[in-house]
Amino acid sequence: MRRRPGLxxxxxxxxxYTGFLLLAGALVLAAVGYFLLRQGWLQTNSEGAWRxxxxxxxxxxxxxxxxxxxxxxxxxxxxxGWFLAGRMLxxxxxxxxxxxxxxxxxxxxxxxxxxxxxxxxxxxxxFDTMLxxxxxxVAEQRRFAANASHELRTPLAISKSLLDVAHSDPTHDPGxxxxxxxxxxxRAIDLTEALLLLSRxxxxxxxxxxxxxSLLAEEAAETLLPLAEKHGxxxxxxxxxxxxxxxxxxLLQLTTNLVHNAIVHNLPGTGAVRVGTALRAGTAVLTVENxxxxxxxxxxxxxxxxxxxxxxxxxxxxxxxxLGLAIVKTITHAHGGTLTLTPRAAGGLRITVELPAAAPxxx
Numbered sequence: 001m002r003r004r005p006g007l008x009x010x011x012x013x014x015x016x017y018t019g020f021l022l023l024a025g026a027l028v029l030a031a032v033g034y035f036l037l038r039q040g041w042l043q044t045n046s047e048g049a050w051r052x053x054x055x056x057x058x059x060x061x062x063x064x065x066x067x068x069x070x071x072x073x074x075x076x077x078x079x080x081g082w083f084l085a086g087r088m089l090x091x092x093x094x095x096x097x098x099x100x101x102x103x104x105x106x107x108x109x110x111x112x113x114x115x116x117x118x119x120x121x122x123x124x125x126x127f128d129t130m131l132x133x134x135x136x137x138v139a140e141q142r143r144f145a146a147n148a149s150h151e152l153r154t155p156l157a158i159s160k161s162l163l164d165v166a167h168s169d170p171t172h173d174p175g176x177x178x179x180x181x182x183x184x185x186x187r188a189i190d191l192t193e194a195l196l197l198l199s200r201x202x203x204x205x206x207x208x209x210x211x212x213x214s215l216l217a218e219e220a221a222e223t224l225l226p227l228a229e230k231h232g233x234x235x236x237x238x239x240x241x242x243x244x245x246x247x248x249x250x251l252l253q254l255t256t257n258l259v260h261n262a263i264v265h266n267l268p269g270t271g272a273v274r275v276g277t278a279l280r281a282g283t284a285v286l287t288v289e290n291x292x293x294x295x296x297x298x299x300x301x302x303x304x305x306x307x308x309x310x311x312x313x314x315x316x317x318x319x320x321x322x323l324g325l326a327i328v329k330t331i332t333h334a335h336g337g338t339l340t341l342t343p344r345a346a347g348g349l350r351i352t353v354e355l356p357a358a359a360p361x362x363x
Contacts, residue, residue, distance in 0.1 A: 013088070017081030018074065025073040091120035095127060107135035143305075155188040194323040197253065206247035206334075210358050213242040213251070213286050214277040220255040221275055224263060232269035233290075235259075239277030243358035244284035246335040254331045255286065257324045258351055262290035266348070284357045292348035300341045300349070304329040328353070 091113055101109045110131060113124035159181060166177050221237045228235040244251070255275075262273040273290045304325045325341075328351075332339040337355035344350055 011085075013085035014078060014081035017084065018077030021073050021077035021081075022070065025070055029069065091124060095120075095124055098127065098131075102131060102134075107131055107138060152188070152191060155184045155191075158184050191323075194327060197327055206250060208245045209248055211244050211246055211248050211251055213244055213255070213284055213355075214239050216248075216252050216255045217259075217275045217277055217286065219252065220259045223256065224259050227260070228263050228273065231263055231266065231271070233263050233266050233271040233273055235263070235273050235275075237275045239275075240279060242277040242279050242284045242286070244335075244355045245358045246355065250331045250334070254328050254353065255288075257328050258286075258288040258353075261324050262288050262349075262351075266290050266292050279357055282357050284355045286353040286355075287350065289344070289350045290348045291344075291346070294347045295343040295349060297343055300343050303341060304339065 094111055094113060098109055098111045110128045111124040112128065113121050115121060162177055162180055162184070166174070217237050217239065221235055225235060259273065259275060262275075263271075266273065271291045273288070276287045276289075278285045278287075329339050332353055332355070335355050337353060340352045340354075342350045342352070
């Protein structure tokens with residue numbers, strides 16, 4: 001927004017300091033003059049002129065002295081006020097320079113304002129924290145865009161190769177080509193839908209409703225029971241009524257993703273998945289635990305990043321699109337909750353989602 005030029009804050013502070021100093025000086029001089037009058041050392045003649053009483057000739061120089069004092073206060077106030085205002089506004093100038101640097105695209109710059117804690121330091125620290133989060137978010141978005149471009153390009157490249165083979169070899173079985181194209185197309189659709197869901201959850205464009213996590217857990221388990229039976233994985237659910245506030249569709253997607261991952265990333269034929277819900281100190285807790293191969297702690301920290309499939313634990317026919325836990329993380333944060341992944345000593349993972357519990361109904 002364009003504004004008309006005005007006085008700088010430093011000049012305004014200088015004038016304020018000077019004005020206050022002159023006012024204080026004038027009040028002091030007025031008090032001294034009033035004291036002299038009260039003591040009878042100064043009187044006025046019939047023409048209104050000041051004159052000294054007998055024996056008090058030393059007060060004759062009061063008026064010139066007062067003028068000199070006021071002049072001194074004026075000069076001292078302007079010079080001292082300008083210097084003090086500059087010292088006081090120095091942190092603001094550093095914050096302004098950092099803001100301009102960030103506006104030009106350099107998010108790695110930090111103010112790191114020295115000194116003890118005060119309002120300016122709090123502002124600078126808050127700005128540094130904002131820059132750090134913004135830099136991390138931008139870096140994450142760039143990685144996501146690069147990974148998404150790569151993932152979306154892969155099925156398109158495969159489809160082009162299949163079509164080129166069919167075009168160069170008319171005797172090729174069309175049924176096999178159609179089946180492979182259908183599989184590639186299905187994967188591209190799943191990836192696109194996952195990206196759209198991730199974007200919608202990240203924008204928090206939903207209306208909060210009362211949701212029972214225990215019912216969502218039962219629904220997800222019932223939906224994925226055939227998949228668990230196919231993999232030979234035992235699926236168990238349990239827990240108390242766990243009221244939370246959020247989007248029923250997104251929270252169901254969160255629960256379904258967790259249960260699906262727990263089934264697929266498991267020990268085929270002998271694996272187990274346990275889904276539980278509980279209400280703890282005003283927090284709605286959803287826990288999904290599965291058996292499986294041991295997972296290194298440093299590997300766990302990367303599983304919620306987009307397109308991290310944990311390929312060392314996944315069979316190639318169920319690699320997915322690599323957005324399952326990324327979607328879970330985004331939905332959890334959009335609901336003001338926390339997501340915790342903990343490797344089990346015996347293998348597998350324990351994933352805990354903590355959401356703000358719904359307030360009890362008022363009767």
